[in-house]
Amino acid sequence: MSKLTAPLLIATMALASCGGGGSGWNPLSWGSPPARTLEPEGGYSQVSDNRPDIPQITSARWEPLNEGRLLVVNGFAPVRGYSSVALVTARPMPGDRISPDADGVLRLRLVGVPPAPGNAAVLPARPGVDEITAAMSLSLVQLARITAVEITSASNVVTLRR
Known part of the structure; x- marks a missing residue:
């Protein structure tokens, strides 16, 4: 040994x-x-959406879906021709993940690309007829963490409770 x-x-x-x-x-x-x-490898992209806010939100509502709810937001602009209208998160989030802030409020922006300045085809918009509509579907899993949704435009803010 x-x-x-x-x-x-x-x-x-x-x-x-x-x-x-x-x-x-x-x-x-x-x-x-x-x-x-x-x-x-490059980390999560933190690029925010640079599109300007739509001038005004006229209404927001929930529509039922089989697996969650559809958030439908209507807006209005003084001229026709806005394109690429969407609801985007107020703070950048990785990929298409949607999560509320620490207080349970999901903060969104109604954004779109206005028509080119000096475009002869730009006509004034008619209230009630030339509305801008954007929608976002939220699953039941996403809705479980959300207590309210706050949508911001250039001139007003609309809040929907769940």
Whole structure:
């Protein structure tokens, strides 16, 4: 037994001296994989939507769906020709994930691209006829965390409770 103790003690001391994580002789670092994460290599994009807000929100309502609700928002602009109208989150979120703020309020903006300035085809809009409509579907899972939805335009804010 004593003949075996000396070589084991020498081998243990030799391996212990290989110390540090950068040493290729350290058996503790042989199988350690690099830290893994689900975050994309460049990180989550934090680009906010640069489209301007629609001038005014005229109404907002909930429509029932089988697996949640549809948020329908109507707006009005002084001229016809707005395009790419959408409801976007007030703060940038990764991908298409939608989550409320810490207080349970989902903050959205009604945005769109106005017609080009100086365009001869731009006509004044008629109230009640030339409304701008955007919708967003929310699943039951998303709605479970939301207590209210706050939609902002250039001139007013509309709040809907669940």
